Amino acid sequence: MGNVIEVRGVSKAYGGVIANKDIDLNVADGKITGLIGPNGSGKTTLFNSIVGFHPIDGGSIRFDDQEISTMRVQQIARLGLLRTFQQTRIYGKMNCVQNMLISIPHRKHRFLDMFGHSTAADREKADSLLEFVGLYGKRMLPAGDLSFGQQKLLEFAMALMNEPKVLLLDEPTAGINPTLINGLIDRLKRANTDFGITLLVIEHNMRVIMNMADTVYCLAHGEILASGAPEAVQNDQRVIDAYLGAH
Amino acid sequence: MIATNTNERLLQIAVLAFGLIAPFLFPAYIQQIALLWIMILFALTWDTMGGQMGYNSLGNIFFFGAGMYICAVVQIIVGGYDVGEYTAAFGAIKVDITDTQYFTGLFIGLAAAAVGCVFLSIILGFFFFGLRGPYFAIGTLGIALAAGELIGAWRWVGGGSGISLPLYPGSDIFPGSADEEGLFFYFLCMASAVATFLFFRWLYKTRFGLALNAIRDDEEKAEGMGIHTMRYKTVAWACSSFFLGISGGLHGNIVHFIEPLEVAFPTITFGIFMVAMSLLGGKGTLWGPILGAVLFHVIKEVTWTHLLGWQWVALGLIIIVNVVYFQQGIVGWLMERFPERFGIRVETDATAQGKGGAD
Known part of the structure; x- marks a missing residue:
């Protein structure tokens, strides 16, 4: 299985604030990839960069072996790379x-499809x-x-x-009643298995991400801190420090 | 929606019947009722932009004026005159054209007005659809104001002195009628308003309607879902301008004399009326703008006749009450009051079980 999304050396700064610095990330085709990290670590910025919401400062983003970092949101969406929003839209x-x-x-x-029923x-x-x-x-x-x-x-x-081929989910369980979360996890998994959609998921809820993801990336201060199997990342001392503020 | 279908059909028949009988029943009011059809066209075309798509254009009146001028110029050319000479004579020229020239000129002129306005809207859309919200409103207002001033400085089309249009020849379309010209243009106005209604009624039922509403509700989301937003916006404005161009051509011929500021680009009267009418009736609905246009026009004419001096106060009051107390407009208020009549309902488990994918 190859990678459907390959992010290489992507950086993005807002004025003097460096939101993403030299990010490398792979999303394996047909799998569920998790993206975790404390608030303000640059997860949503990375999502926005991937879907073309804003131009990136440097690096390359490839989707299906096609460079998409210079494309616009609609073009990327039509290629089959879609995102949901943290604040539901x-x-x-x-x-x-x-x-x-x-x-x-x-x-x-096509043009005339606009007028179709x-x-x-x-x-x-x-x-x-x-x-x-x-x-x-x-x-x-x-x-x-x-x-x-x-x-x-x-x-x-x-x-x-x-x-879509790939769906980027920005905190799918945030604000959802805890009793409904299990149902949602189940549906996300079924989207992956039954509909064959590759998922890249930002999530704060550890239980959710550990339950779902095949690979997890942890961002902190705009950089990739750790990546690998969920258990390995969860037990990584640097990740624990980042979450508990030992930096 | 199913329940309202027969009602809608009845409403359509009633409006159509009124339109066909009214000029014979109230011959003194032909021009007023003709103007009412133009108002309905105004409200419907504005609502496509402001109501359905959420782009509050204050410059739609530009296409009315542009259509009026395009139509006039074509009429003069088909009449066999040089436009520069014709306008330079300030109406003192002896206009001598045949009936055939008049009618060909008029219909080619109306067609050219419609097509010309479509082109203009595509060009303007390219520049102005980058603006959102209030910026789009003010930007388009600028188009209409600037157009009035520019035309006023353009000698070839008569500048500020305007153009007197060729006069309607005698013909036998309505034998025995005292006001043949009035009837002729009345039915053209009615036909264009009905065509506008039928066109948008169809358009809103296609995917196009959904896309317009999606752009209104959240354009960024629509982009994120891959909708060709620019394409939809451009085509929507083009459709709107197509009919506005025709209405301009007709109105110019009804008043016989056109000039840029008061007749062709009346930003603060017709330009604002189209917005006010849509808001009054309920923007974003099909029948709202029509209802709004009828009410607004009737109130306007009645106050003009019986409360002269207070007419602007009355119109201002309607707009204020509308904007402050019921922004959703009359049809919007009805939808809130009786949601089930408009198909807004929750299905209980029992009814949901009979899911057959029927609708």
């Missing part, structure tokens, strides 16, 4: 079904994915009326609707 005034229907993959879209297959898929995340009963409600946790599930379903 859905289309608030549209109902759940509409949110799903507009999230179909746009990579094959949603197909029966799209509708069926939207319904089944809403069922998958447990929102089927609320599918006619405006997405903005859902609770935060439900919006998160909807955003996840929208991402699946898009049939």
Whole structure:
């Protein structure tokens, strides 16, 4: 199995604040890769760099053997590399079904497809994915009326609707009722196994990440501190120090 | 939505019937009702941008004026005159064109106005869609204001002195009618408003409608999901300008004389009315702008006639009450009050079990 994303020597600074410095990271095809690190360690910045949300200062990012560090967000998304947001983002005034229907993959879209109608297959898929995340009963409600946790599930379903190759999840369990977290972990894993989507997950909840990830990277102060199997990273003294503030 | 389908059909028939009968029933008000159709077109085209897509354009009136001028210039050319000479004569020229020239000129002019405005919107969109929120609103307002001043300085199209349009010839389209010209343009206005309605009604039911709403709700998210946002925005503005161009061409011919500031680019009257009408009726809905246009226009005309001197106060009051107390507009308020009538509902487990993928 090769790497679907290869990040090499990526740096990003905001003015004088160095958010990412010389980051190397691989996301193995078909696997779940975790990204952990204390608050402000540069995880979300790295996500933003990968999806083209802002230009990087140096280094290279390759997706499927294609350099994407100079591409724009939409182009990258159409290649099949998608992200969800830490602060959930859905289309608030549209109902759940509409949110799903507009999230179909746009990579094959030609000009006239803009004026096409949603197909029966799209509708069926939207319904089944809403069922998958447990929102089927609320599918006619405006997405903005859902609770935060439900919006998160909807955003996840929208991402699946898009049939990405790789999905970058920014803290999927943050703000979700602890009793629902197990269900969510199960769904994330099924997205990986059943739908074949490679995942790169930022997560603060150690239990979640240890349970899911095949490989874990730990960021601290904008640099990769440790990487490897979850247990190895979890027990790494430097990682423990970083989290407990021994720096 | 299913429940409202028959109601909507009835509403459509009622509006259509009114439109067809009104000019014969109230012959004195033909021009007013013709203007009402143009107002409906204004509100519908503005709502595509401001309501459905969330780009509050204060410059949509630009396409109205541009269409008016394009149409006038084409009419003069088809009439066999040199535009520079024609306008330099300030209407003192003896206009002598045949009926065929008049009607070909008019229809080619309207088509050119529509297509010309589409081109203009694509060019403007390229520069202005980089602006978001209030910056887009102010930027587009600048387009309309600048256009008025620029045309005012352009001799070839008559500058500030404007253009007197070729007069409507006698014809036998409506035999025996006292106001043939009024009827002719009335039905053109009605047809263009109905066409606008039918077009956007169709458009909002396609994927295009969903994409516009997605851009309105969260454009960054839409980009992140790979939606061709720029393409959608450009086409939306182009559709809007297409119809606005036609309305401008028609309006110019109804008033016979066009000039840049008051007639072609009336930013603070028509330019603001289109926004106010959409907001009053309920932006982002199909029928809201129409309802808003009817109410606004009727109130405007009634106060103009019976409360002269207070008409601006009355309009200002409507806008203030609308913006402060019910921003969602009339149809928006109805949707909040009776969500189930509009298909907004939670399904209990019992009903959800009958899931057949029917809708």
